[in-house]
Amino acid sequence: MLSEHNFLALQEIVGAANISMSKADRICYSYDATQQQYLPDAVVHPASTDEIRRIMLLANREMIPVFPRGAGSGFSGGSLPVKGGIVLVTERLDRILEIDEQNLVATVEPGVVTEAFQKAVEKLGLFYPPDPASLKFSTLGGNVAECAGGPRCVKYGVTKDFIIGLEVVTPTGDVITTGGPTMKGVVGYDLTKLMCGSEGTLGVITKIIIKLLPLPEAKKTMLVMFDSIDGAAQAVSAIIRGKIIPTTLEFMDGRTIDCVRQATNLDLPPSARAVLIIEVDGDQEFLDKQCEKIKHIIQPLGVVEIRTATTPEESEALWQVRRSVSASLRKVNPDKFNEDICVPRSKVPEMIRKVDSIAEKYGVPIVNFGHAGDGNIHVNIMINRKIPGDLDKAKLAIEDVFKGALELGGTMSGEHGVGIAKAPYIPLEITPAAANYMKAIKKSLDPNNILNPGKIFLD
Amino acid sequence: MLSEHNFLALQEIVGAANISMSKADRICYSYDATQQQYLPDAVVHPASTDEIRRIMLLANREMIPVFPRGAGSGFSGGSLPVKGGIVLVTERLDRILEIDEQNLVATVEPGVVTEAFQKAVEKLGLFYPPDPASLKFSTLGGNVAECAGGPRCVKYGVTKDFIIGLEVVTPTGDVITTGGPTMKGVVGYDLTKLMCGSEGTLGVITKIIIKLLPLPEAKKTMLVMFDSIDGAAQAVSAIIRGKIIPTTLEFMDGRTIDCVRQATNLDLPPSARAVLIIEVDGDQEFLDKQCEKIKHIIQPLGVVEIRTATTPEESEALWQVRRSVSASLRKVNPDKFNEDICVPRSKVPEMIRKVDSIAEKYGVPIVNFGHAGDGNIHVNIMINRKIPGDLDKAKLAIEDVFKGALELGGTMSGEHGVGIAKAPYIPLEITPAAANYMKAIKKSLDPNNILNPGKIFLD
Numbered sequence: 001m002l003s004e005h006n007f008l009a010l011q012e013i014v015g016a017a018n019i020s021m022s023k024a025d026r027i028c029y030s031y032d033a034t035q036q037q038y039l040p041d042a043v044v045h046p047a048s049t050d051e052i053r054r055i056m057l058l059a060n061r062e063m064i065p066v067f068p069r070g071a072g073s074g075f076s077g078g079s080l081p082v083k084g085g086i087v088l089v090t091e092r093l094d095r096i097l098e099i100d101e102q103n104l105v106a107t108v109e110p111g112v113v114t115e116a117f118q119k120a121v122e123k124l125g126l127f128y129p130p131d132p133a134s135l136k137f138s139t140l141g142g143n144v145a146e147c148a149g150g151p152r153c154v155k156y157g158v159t160k161d162f163i164i165g166l167e168v169v170t171p172t173g174d175v176i177t178t179g180g181p182t183m184k185g186v187v188g189y190d191l192t193k194l195m196c197g198s199e200g201t202l203g204v205i206t207k208i209i210i211k212l213l214p215l216p217e218a219k220k221t222m223l224v225m226f227d228s229i230d231g232a233a234q235a236v237s238a239i240i241r242g243k244i245i246p247t248t249l250e251f252m253d254g255r256t257i258d259c260v261r262q263a264t265n266l267d268l269p270p271s272a273r274a275v276l277i278i279e280v281d282g283d284q285e286f287l288d289k290q291c292e293k294i295k296h297i298i299q300p301l302g303v304v305e306i307r308t309a310t311t312p313e314e315s316e317a318l319w320q321v322r323r324s325v326s327a328s329l330r331k332v333n334p335d336k337f338n339e340d341i342c343v344p345r346s347k348v349p350e351m352i353r354k355v356d357s358i359a360e361k362y363g364v365p366i367v368n369f370g371h372a373g374d375g376n377i378h379v380n381i382m383i384n385r386k387i388p389g390d391l392d393k394a395k396l397a398i399e400d401v402f403k404g405a406l407e408l409g410g411t412m413s414g415e416h417g418v419g420i421a422k423a424p425y426i427p428l429e430i431t432p433a434a435a436n437y438m439k440a441i442k443k444s445l446d447p448n449n450i451l452n453p454g455k456i457f458l459d
Numbered sequence: 460m461l462s463e464h465n466f467l468a469l470q471e472i473v474g475a476a477n478i479s480m481s482k483a484d485r486i487c488y489s490y491d492a493t494q495q496q497y498l499p500d501a502v503v504h505p506a507s508t509d510e511i512r513r514i515m516l517l518a519n520r521e522m523i524p525v526f527p528r529g530a531g532s533g534f535s536g537g538s539l540p541v542k543g544g545i546v547l548v549t550e551r552l553d554r555i556l557e558i559d560e561q562n563l564v565a566t567v568e569p570g571v572v573t574e575a576f577q578k579a580v581e582k583l584g585l586f587y588p589p590d591p592a593s594l595k596f597s598t599l600g601g602n603v604a605e606c607a608g609g610p611r612c613v614k615y616g617v618t619k620d621f622i623i624g625l626e627v628v629t630p631t632g633d634v635i636t637t638g639g640p641t642m643k644g645v646v647g648y649d650l651t652k653l654m655c656g657s658e659g660t661l662g663v664i665t666k667i668i669i670k671l672l673p674l675p676e677a678k679k680t681m682l683v684m685f686d687s688i689d690g691a692a693q694a695v696s697a698i699i700r701g702k703i704i705p706t707t708l709e710f711m712d713g714r715t716i717d718c719v720r721q722a723t724n725l726d727l728p729p730s731a732r733a734v735l736i737i738e739v740d741g742d743q744e745f746l747d748k749q750c751e752k753i754k755h756i757i758q759p760l761g762v763v764e765i766r767t768a769t770t771p772e773e774s775e776a777l778w779q780v781r782r783s784v785s786a787s788l789r790k791v792n793p794d795k796f797n798e799d800i801c802v803p804r805s806k807v808p809e810m811i812r813k814v815d816s817i818a819e820k821y822g823v824p825i826v827n828f829g830h831a832g833d834g835n836i837h838v839n840i841m842i843n844r845k846i847p848g849d850l851d852k853a854k855l856a857i858e859d860v861f862k863g864a865l866e867l868g869g870t871m872s873g874e875h876g877v878g879i880a881k882a883p884y885i886p887l888e889i890t891p892a893a894a895n896y897m898k899a900i901k902k903s904l905d906p907n908n909i910l911n912p913g914k915i916f917l918d
Contacts (some may be wrong), residue, residue, distance in 0.1 A: 158747060
């Protein structure tokens with residue numbers, strides 16, 4: 001528990017209104033999207049880099065664990081206060097500090113909500129592509145810490161690819177800047193990219209410098225139904241082999257379609273056993289040409305139906321099928337484990353077959369959807385925790401899914417991170433030598449292990 | 460000096476034909492493109508990861524400094540054996556191991572020459588954009604170690620943006636893999652990007668996994684002459700503000716044009732005081748439209764002449780103007796310091812004015828050319844080392860140029876790295892706290908400081 005002395009010191013830093021040890025507040029900040037719960041000793045809401053610096057100085061001196069938190073929308077427990085201590089909430093650092101239209105660069109605080117930022121830059125004809133499913137509530141700080149992805153990453157890359165500089169408070173209470181507003185920079189080690197995806201274990205992000213793109217002139221969306229998952233997977237490979245990289249190549253397997261059909265009134269013909277949502281963006285005329293080329297490429301692969309949107313409203317209607325997936329799954333099954341393995345994209349059909357046989361082996365339904373274009377599959381293991389044995393089966397199935405992905409040259413996580421959810425499986429993917437290399441970095445920067453301890457590595 | 464015992468141990472690892480302590484061989488590997496010279500004790504040419512692993516184990520145990528080297532074409536002394544020891548040459552690891560057309564991913568050894576790789580993937584309709592000026596002889600391993608850039612980076616990004624995985628021998632002799640062949644991956648810290656640009660100080664790169672793009676259908680090149688550098692600089696900003704990101708936006712200032720005119724028979728009218736080479740790539744029809752838009756945008760900005768290439772041969776002729784710069788400068792002035800500062804692109808005109816006043820202050824000619832599109836200016840301080848005082852003036856001018864770039868939110872180096880050339884100036888750009896953070900990482904991974912010591916940081 002936090003001593004009274006330390007409570008008062010923290011209160012002195014952030015003000016009485018911005019620290020709480022009440023049970024209600026501690027419960028509010030005790031969980032994330034994994035639904036796991038760990039009670040912190042206190043919740044603090046700093047408003048500036050300097051307050052965070054002073055918090056870290058105190059925490060490092062007094063050996064108080066600090067757990068940085070954006071919106072708590074993570075899927076791996078990255079922000080969970082697994083060792084008590086302080087939850088450091090960044091939501092008051094929510095300003096877009098600058099959008100530099102001349103240089104296509106923005107500077108923001110970590111608490112800015114992803115969608116709010118996207119809308120702000122789009123108003124100026126600019127574009128921030130990363131689009132995690134949580135973008136309506138997730139923060140940019142959280143996106144950077146976990147290196148969030150999203151459907152558009154197949155063409156544009158992940159969060160990291162757009163982060164060119166940071167201001168960071170180190171675990172020992174120094175304020176450093178990494179990178180900067182230039183498009184190139186090779187002076188010293190690239191701490192910016194090291195911070196991206198380090199899950200808040202190496203520093204507290206207090207400012208983010210973001211590279212922007214011009215907003216594409218137009219986009220075009222197609223929803224394509226296939227009679228088999230193999231047809232859809234072959235379509236993905238064939239499109240890329242055809243030298244086209246669409247903005248998105250989202251897929252849903254047959255079981256996902258069944259859930260959506262069961263839970264919504266969306267019109268999906270029974271012969272559709274896989275869906276691809278293909279979006280292209282760019283110059284208007286060029287788009288039409290690209291769509292024609294895509295249709296030509298995929299036509300022989302068991303296409304049941306193609307729906308094409310030409311207006312934003314029609315596009316939204318097509319996306320509705322994909323967006324309804326999570327809610328539909330929840331309606332049909334009470335509990336699910338949502339894993340996000342990633343394999344080389346040509347291995348998607350093989351991975352799906354592996355998943356199907358794992359589902360059969362353990363007798364648990366598993367549905368697959370996600371970002372086929374970059375081989376990032378959301379594997380959803382559907383169980384009911386109230387049924388004895390279901391949880392154990394799910395755990396065995398998850399391990400098999402991870403092993404299957406790794407056998408195909410893939411990774412256990414394309415977007416969600418390790419946090420606590422995948423920490424037990426780290427030895428499957430990372431050799432002891434590489435893990436020691438990573439732990440050495442952590443130890444050199446956070447000698448007292450006070451910043452987000454217990455994440456990524458169990459020891 | 461290397462003991463006989465250690466020489467024999469190294470010989471046992473690489474074979475007698477692949478180690479040398481002869482004066483001639485040591486001299487051959489004593490310099491790089493900076494023209495500075497440091498004699499190593501021995502030169503070794505390993506042929507495999509395992510040989511490199513055994514070399515590093517030995518070197519770490521016996522405290523022998525190891526200096527990894529690609530083609531020695533670096534501009535910052537990154538590969539110079541500044542503390543004797545071993546030069547570890549990667550040129551025998553020169554195989555392209557795989558070009559995976561399905562997944563747009565290639566795996567290569569570090570000694571593959573950049574251009575050879577580009578040609579190999581282009582034959583398959585694929586594309587590796589980074590194009591450092593040294594690409595005809597520089598190696599991909601060196602490109603990764605220094606995070607090389609080039610003209611096309613304005614649209615496509617730098618070397619780091621294409622590197623998704625590595626095999627690395629650590630300073631203590633472990634073999635680790637980082638990242639992998641998937642487009643996403645967030646398990647553990649991103650050691651891949653940390654290695655990129657770490658100048659061979661954190662590990663010896665033994666395999667490189669590279670993301671490729673489809674080769675653009677066509678490209679179009681324009682050489683535009685302006686009556687002032689301000690006009691050219693405004694054109695760069697105006698094009699980007701017009702939401703067009705060309706493949707290249709290369710510029711040359713008036714003094715550079717004068718040198719080229721003096722040294723070659725290229726036809727450049729006297730009224731041209733700045734040149735931009737603008738290249739766009741993509742769909743053929745779209746290109747014409749983009750070029751028309753660019754012409755419309757730049758026309759009011761003091762355009763003297765526009766030359767447009769429509770065939771590869773014509774394009775090559777236009778590029779000849781840019782490619783002749785280095786040789787022309789050398790013809791006109793015997794010695795030069797080629798710095799490569801980078802500023803936010805809108806600050807290019809202000810930076811050029813600063814450079815002009817620095818040239819005047821010290822009475823040394825300075826010519827500027829480079830990658831205006833990403834604000835990366837090659838500032839060439841022209842001197843004659845034989846003239847007493849010229850070298851001192853150049854050193855003072857360099858420091859002013861660095862300070863000027865930093866005042867504008869820029870960096871001392873966009874492409875070349877720190878090596879030994881910029882190590883004395885590190886405190887201008889990196890705060891002690893950030894430097895300590897970097898040194899802590901180095902120390903944790905290379906406790907005996909045997910891998911490329913003396914680089915980036917002086918202490």
